[in-house]
Amino acid sequence: xxxxxxxxxxxxxxxxITGMMMRVCLALVPAIIAYTWFFGWGLIINIVxxxxxxxxxxxxxxxxxxxxxxxxxxxxxxxxxGLLLAFCIPPLSPWWITVMGAAFAIIVAKQLYxxxxxxxxxxxxxxxxxxxxxxxxxxxxxxxxxxxxxLGVSFVDTLNIIFTGNFPYLLSIDxxxxxxxxxxxxxxxxxxxxxxxxxxxxxxxxxxxxxxxEWVSNWIxxxxxxxxxxxxxxxxxPLALMGSLFVISFFFFMVDPxxxxxxxxxxxxxxxxxxxxxxxxxxxxxSTTPWGRIxxxxxxxxxxxxxxxxxxxxDAVAFAVLLMNMAAPxxxxxxxxxxxxxxxxxxxxxxxxxxxxxxxxx
Amino acid sequence: xxxxxxxxxxxLLKEHxxxxxxxxxxxxxxxxxxxxxxxxxxxxxxxxxxxxxxKVLKGQLIAKPMSFISAPVHAxxxxxxxxxxxxxxxxxSQLNAVCITIETDGxxxxxxxxxxxxxxxxxPPEKLREMIRDAGIVGMGGAGFxxxxxxxxxxxxxxxxxxxxxxxxxxITCDEMLLxxxxxxxxxxxxxxxxxxxxxxxxIGIENNKAAAFHALQEQVRNTGADFIEVVQVPTVYPTGxxxxxxxxxxxxxxxxxxxxxxxxxxxxxxxxxYAVYRAIEFDEPLISRFVTIAGSVARARNLEVLIGxxxxxxxxxxxxxxxxxxxxxxGGPMMGIALHDESIPVTKVTNCILVxxxxxxxxxxxKGSFAMPCxxxxxxxxxxxxxxxxxxxxxxxxxxxxxxxxxxxxxxxxECGCCDYVCxxxxxxxxxxxxxxxxxxxxxxxxxxxDAARERHEFRELxxxxxxxxxxxxxxxxxxxxxxxxxxxxxxxxxxxxxxxKAAIQAAMKRAQAKREVNNIPPKNIDNxxxxxxxxxxxxxxxxxxxxxxxxxxxxxxxxxxxxTQSKNSTAQDSSQ
Numbered sequence: 013x014x015x016x017x018x019x020x021x022x023x024x025x026x027x028x029i030t031g032m033m034m035r036v037c038l039a040l041v042p043a044i045i046a047y048t049w050f051f052g053w054g055l056i057i058n059i060v061x062x063x064x065x066x067x068x069x070x071x072x073x074x075x076x077x078x079x080x081x082x083x084x085x086x087x088x089x090x091x092x093x094g095l096l097l098a099f100c101i102p103p104l105s106p107w108w109i110t111v112m113g114a115a116f117a118i119i120v121a122k123q124l125y126x127x128x129x130x131x132x133x134x135x136x137x138x139x140x141x142x143x144x145x146x147x148x149x150x151x152x153x154x155x156x157x158x159x160x161x162x163l164g165v166s167f168v169d170t171l172n173i174i175f176t177g178n179f180p181y182l183l184s185i186d187x188x189x190x191x192x193x194x195x196x197x198x199x200x201x202x203x204x205x206x207x208x209x210x211x212x213x214x215x216x217x218x219x220x221x222x223x224x225x226e227w228v229s230n231w232i233x234x235x236x237x238x239x240x241x242x243x244x245x246x247x248x249x250p251l252a253l254m255g256s257l258f259v260i261s262f263f264f265f266m267v268d269p270x271x272x273x274x275x276x277x278x279x280x281x282x283x284x285x286x287x288x289x290x291x292x293x294x295x296x297x298x299s300t301t302p303w304g305r306i307x308x309x310x311x312x313x314x315x316x317x318x319x320x321x322x323x324x325x326x327d328a329v330a331f332a333v334l335l336m337n338m339a340a341p342x343x344x345x346x347x348x349x350x351x352x353x354x355x356x357x358x359x360x361x362x363x364x365x366x367x368x369x370x371x372x373x374x
Numbered sequence: 375x376x377x378x379x380x381x382x383x384x385x386l387l388k389e390h391x392x393x394x395x396x397x398x399x400x401x402x403x404x405x406x407x408x409x410x411x412x413x414x415x416x417x418x419x420x421x422x423x424x425x426x427x428x429k430v431l432k433g434q435l436i437a438k439p440m441s442f443i444s445a446p447v448h449a450x451x452x453x454x455x456x457x458x459x460x461x462x463x464x465x466x467s468q469l470n471a472v473c474i475t476i477e478t479d480g481x482x483x484x485x486x487x488x489x490x491x492x493x494x495x496x497x498p499p500e501k502l503r504e505m506i507r508d509a510g511i512v513g514m515g516g517a518g519f520x521x522x523x524x525x526x527x528x529x530x531x532x533x534x535x536x537x538x539x540x541x542x543x544x545x546i547t548c549d550e551m552l553l554x555x556x557x558x559x560x561x562x563x564x565x566x567x568x569x570x571x572x573x574x575x576x577x578i579g580i581e582n583n584k585a586a587a588f589h590a591l592q593e594q595v596r597n598t599g600a601d602f603i604e605v606v607q608v609p610t611v612y613p614t615g616x617x618x619x620x621x622x623x624x625x626x627x628x629x630x631x632x633x634x635x636x637x638x639x640x641x642x643x644x645x646x647x648x649y650a651v652y653r654a655i656e657f658d659e660p661l662i663s664r665f666v667t668i669a670g671s672v673a674r675a676r677n678l679e680v681l682i683g684x685x686x687x688x689x690x691x692x693x694x695x696x697x698x699x700x701x702x703x704x705x706g707g708p709m710m711g712i713a714l715h716d717e718s719i720p721v722t723k724v725t726n727c728i729l730v731x732x733x734x735x736x737x738x739x740x741x742k743g744s745f746a747m748p749c750x751x752x753x754x755x756x757x758x759x760x761x762x763x764x765x766x767x768x769x770x771x772x773x774x775x776x777x778x779x780x781x782x783x784x785x786x787x788x789x790e791c792g793c794c795d796y797v798c799x800x801x802x803x804x805x806x807x808x809x810x811x812x813x814x815x816x817x818x819x820x821x822x823x824x825x826d827a828a829r830e831r832h833e834f835r836e837l838x839x840x841x842x843x844x845x846x847x848x849x850x851x852x853x854x855x856x857x858x859x860x861x862x863x864x865x866x867x868x869x870x871x872x873x874x875x876x877k878a879a880i881q882a883a884m885k886r887a888q889a890k891r892e893v894n895n896i897p898p899k900n901i902d903n904x905x906x907x908x909x910x911x912x913x914x915x916x917x918x919x920x921x922x923x924x925x926x927x928x929x930x931x932x933x934x935x936x937x938x939x940t941q942s943k944n945s946t947a948q949d950s951s952q
Contacts, residue, residue: 015716016702017468019806021709021792022729023544025385029747029799083745129748129800246757295752300766302756344767351784352381352761353618353631 029128033088035244036290037095039235043286046231047099050157050224053170054103058110059095061174065114066094073123089128093117096136096291100283100330101143102154104188107174109150113139133337134297137330144330153189157224163188193222194282195326197273206270222281229285236289248302250288252309253316254279260317272321284316287329297337304340304347311336376577376606379626381619383760384611385793387544387709389583393675394547394667399555401663401679403692408450408476408683409720410436411463415512416519417443422474428455431485433660436474439507445520445723446510448660450681453478462716464705464725466809473720476683487658494655499525499570502655506570509654510661510723514646515549515615516706518724521647525570533639535573536624537564537648539580539587540608540615543707546727548665549645551677553580553587557594560645563652565600571641575602578645579620582607612709613791617642619760631787646726661723668693670704670730680721686728687717695730704729709792747800755794755804761787765794765804772811777818780811788812 047055070090074081094114101110117139125131144151165173165188169180179185191199200210211217239245257278264272278284283291292298292312299308312332319328413419420437430436430449437447453476460470494502507522515538537560541549553560568576580588592605608614608623618629620642627638635642646664653659662682666689669675673694680689686705687697697717704711705725721728755765764783771779785808794804858875904912 015700015714017713017715019466019713019803019809020704020706020711020790021795021805022702022704022711022713023387023708023796024801025797027797027799028801029750032752032799080745083747087747089750127748129750243754246753295750298751300751300753300756301764305753344764348764348767348783349756349762351631351763351787352622353628353633353787354784355630 029087029089032244033092035242036092036239037088039239039244040095040099040232040290042235043099043228043231047103047228050227051103051155052165053167054105054155054174055098057170057174058098058101058103058105061107061110062098062101062114063091063094065111066090066097066118069115069118070123073119074127077123077127079127084128087128090118090122093122093135093139096286097139099286100136100140102151102189104153104155104170104173104185105150106177109143109147113143116142129296131296132340134291134294134333136294137291137333141330141334144325152191152195153185154192154195155188156190157222159188192282192326193217193225193277194320197277198320198326201271207273208270225282226280229280232285232289236285239289239293245289245293246302246305248305249293249298249309249312252306253288253292253313254284256310256313257284257317258313260314264317264321278317278320282320282327283329287312287316287333291329292333292336297333297340299340299343299347301344301347301349303349304343307343307347308336308340311339376604376624377626378606378608378623380609380611381622381760382762383758383793384613384619385758385796386610387612387796389610390544390669391547391550391583394545394669394677395550395554397676399551399665399677399679402666402681402684402689404451404478404480404482405681405684405688406478407456407685408453408478408681409461409473409685409718410447410450410476410683411461411471411473411720411722412437412447413471414447414518414682414722414724415445416517417441417445419472420444420447422458422472424455424458424474426455426458429453430455430476431483433485433487433662435508435660436476439520443520443523445512446508446660447474448510448662449476450662450683451476451478452481452483462719464712464714464719464722466712468715490657491655494566494569499572502566502570506651506654509650509659511647511650511654512661512723513644514650514664514724514726515617515644516710516724516726518722521643521651524641524643525567527571527636527641530636531639532571532573532636532641533575534625534641535564535568535571535576536621536635536640536642537576537578537645538615538617538620538642539578539584539591539645540620541584542581542610542612542615543709543711543727545669545729546667546707547669548667548677548726550584550587551667552645552649552665553584554590556649557587557590558598559652560591560648561594561598561600561603562656563648563650564603566651566655567643567648568602573641576600576604577624578603578605579608579614579624580605581610581614583610612793613760613789616760616789616791618789631784664721664723664725666721666725667727668695668730669727671695671699672730680725682723683720685718685720686714689721689728690717690730699731701731703731709796710790746802749800749802752799754797754799758793758797760791760793761789763788765808768811769802769804769807772807775811775814777811777815780808781815785811785815 044055044059067085067090071081071085074084097113097117098110101113117135121133121135121138122128122131163183165180165183172178172180179188197207197210201207217223236245236250240247240250258275261273261275261278265274273281288309292309299305315332315335316328319325319331325331412422418439418441421440422437424430424436430453432449432452434449435446436449436455439446455474456477457475458472459475461473461475463471463473465471491497503522503525506525507520511521512518513521513524539549539553541547564576564578578591580591588605588607595603595605606624608620613619614623617635621635621640622628625640627640629635630637650661654661663679664682665677666680667677668689672690676693678689678692686703690700690703691697700717703714703717705714705719706712706727708729711727711729749766749769751766753766756763759765768780768783768785768788771783772785788808790805790809792805795802798804854875857878
């Protein structure tokens with residue numbers, strides 16, 4: 013008689029990595045719809061390109077590294093990387109931009125570091141930063157809200173633009189693209205125009221950030237809250253990130269609202285909400301202790317503000333996240349929670365006596 | 375209403391408790407054979423005092439404790455001792471242990487029992503502890519620590535005696551059924567324990583999914599008018615039944631790491647232990663039976679009152695389990711129980727549940743053999759950990775065998791409750807890694823102790839050899855001094871004594887060589903009755919030889935001294951190399 017003698021516990025919650033990753037994707041669906049509504053079919057095509065590339069790159073690297081392909085390909089992590097990267101790429105970018113970004117993210121930022129669980133940096137952000145530095149022109153050709161609808165650029169037209177670079181009759185990339193609201197503010201502030209004037213003088217600004225952008229952010233926020241409710245992510249990083257960005261931008265806004273953007277613009281313009289709920293919360297590269305996550309989120313919030321306001325890039329989410337990725341292991345080390353039965357705040361106060369602490373069983 | 379202090383972490387589990395609590399508890403059928411392990415408790419194993427072939431009575435002492443932290447073993451039924459030998463027992467190592475096997479005679483003849491104790495208050499606490507020890511009572515919640523030790527507060531004052539009726543693991547319902555059916559007895563047992571500990575008050579903690587047990591107990595407390603006993607419902611969160619966790623929930627106090635509840639004036643016992651204490655004091659009955667839940671894929675999941683030593687296969691059969699389809703049998707709960715390797719393993723004093731083929735569970739069983747994904751550092755384990763450890767970091771360092779780091783992260787505060795495993799989306803067998811690391815560290819410490827001892831031995835040997843050598847040299851010096859002292863006085867001069875010694879050694883060596891040669895010069899024996907011619911030849915040869923010898927003697931002299939010198943050098947070298 014051979015009985016199974018694996019060690020306890022003998023039951024499992026049934027929640028696996030794949031399930032977690034799929035829920036992350038699901039949480040972004042409303043935002044994808046909103047984005048498509050305002051900016052056309054580009055995002056959806058980019059998502060398909062990015063995910064396909066990510067999966068192919070993943071499979072290829074697993075094969076080269078002689079790792080089991082099926083479990084890692086189905087874990088959903090490459091899908092999430094592709095999806096997040098697609099969100100960061102201008103919707104009418106040529107296909108090879110997306111392909112290069114996704115492949116770089118998976119091959120260099122993820123698999124070369126050891127694959128799932130071993131990458132110190134957020135792969136999607138590494139891919140994005142590579143594109144931003146290598147192809148600054150393509151990466152800043154964003155589409156203004158609603159124009160795609162107004163000009164009647166269809167799904168097939170979009171496919172044509174992305175894959176062949178052929179624009180519909182009388183249109184060109186210059187006609188279809190423009191700077192993002194954050195970029196606009198940055199450029200015009202450099203020309204000594206006040207914030208109020210900039211916002212009044214441009215049609216792309218909405219109620220509290222850019223038209224369209226603010227609505228996409230709202231839907232991302234909703235998806236993010238759902239992830240917290242489903243316990244896929246914890247509240248620490250999003251709250252700390254948004255909180256610190258709000259506080260610091262509020263302070264400077266109060267100092268001089270003519271040269272400093274409002275807190276709401278910082279939160280809902282650009283990729284702040286996406287970063288707070290979907291990018292900074294990537295478990296592998298983020299901090300894992302409760303307090304560590306708070307410091308990590310605060311760090312990203314501060315970096316976002318600093319780079320946006322005094323740096324040379326209009327949005328700074330990727331740089332802020334990557335910078336804090338570097339700090340995560342150290343943060344974790346210094347923010348260990350106080351262990352049950354240990355005195356004081358410092359958990360590293362150790363009791364040198366070693367004994368079986370397994371108490372009276374249940 | 376008592377204010378409760380929920381610990382952080384823990385998990386909510388499906389209870390699976392309804393099936394086994396549907397019917398009242400019946401005694402299990404008397405098995406043909408009882409297998410009684412000599413060690414069913416923490417501490418030293420007991421020593422058998424019966425021999426194979428002895429007839430024993432129910433409740434008779436068959437193995438006695440050999441030290442303070444140990445417990446005796448009693449015959450659970452009357453019969454004949456048929457073997458005292460190694461037998462499979464429930465231990466993660468799957469090693470056998472010595473057990474006494476009794477073939478039951480079916481008559482259940484009791485040993486002679488003492489008169490019931492009229493009033494335990496008349497007895498000093500020491501006497502009660504002695505009686506509890508003699509009854510072989512150990513912690514019945516699972517740990518099996520000898521109860522008389524835990525009932526001895528020593529110099530420390532006990533404020534609160536906590537009775538643990540939380541029973542937080544899924545499937546297990548033996549404590550719940552005991553509370554429901556033997557509430558009064560448990561209260562009496564609790565009062566005896568309180569008296570033994572001289573505790574001020576008692577709190578009975580019961581999870582709020584056991585309403586019937588809670589009400590039964592509350593009613594008995596009201597009836598007995600014991601206002602120092604408080605029955606408290608606690609939230610159903612795993613692992614509330616852990617000693618330190620329950621104490622925290624009920625009192626808000628944390629047992630210091632590496633310490634005992636007694637350090638904060640609290641003692642915690644299981645409800646089953648209270649019942650056993652009651653039987654021991656009031657009826658002079660040793661611990662020979664207990665409530666056991668048989669659950670999982672059996673036709674009639676239920677609780678039975680089982681004699682200690684009953685093989686689990688008997689119980690599985692009795693509850694309608696199919697012995698031919700057994701794939702996994704867990705002793706204890708699904709979170710902390712041990713998966714048994716043999717169906718003949720007996721029920722011991724700490725067996726609370728036998729969970730058969732739990733694959734029928736709607737909660738998927740962790741298939742540990744299957745592929746575990748890498749840790750993605752999601753931190754779900756840290757959220758679930760009831761002692762606020764960081765399992766993700768512990769795992770990282772345990773895997774790297776960095777045992778200093780795992781201790782930095784407080785590995786030894788891990789209670790192995792399994793919450794981290796349960797929530798891990800990568801299905802990493804975290805607890806397994808932690809047990810491994812603990813065992814390795816213990817082994818290393820043991821090794822260090824041995825290595826230290828070996829080093830000390832080695833150092834002592836070096837010291838001894840050094841001393842011997844020194845003494846030898848001193849002896850030689852003294853001898854030499856004695857030897858050289860005489861010629862010195864004779865000659866009366868102050869010539870170099872070393873040269874003299876050398877000369878003396880040469881002389882001695884030459885003498886020895888001469889003697890050796892003389893021994894070799896024994897003349898051949900065939901020289902009697904020689905003819906004249908022969909005699910002449912022999913004479914000639916002798917002359918030649920003696921001439922040769924004279925020559926060699928002159929030549930050999932320096933050679934011999936050289937040899938002697940080399941020899942003495944060699945011997946010194948050998949000496950020092952020893």
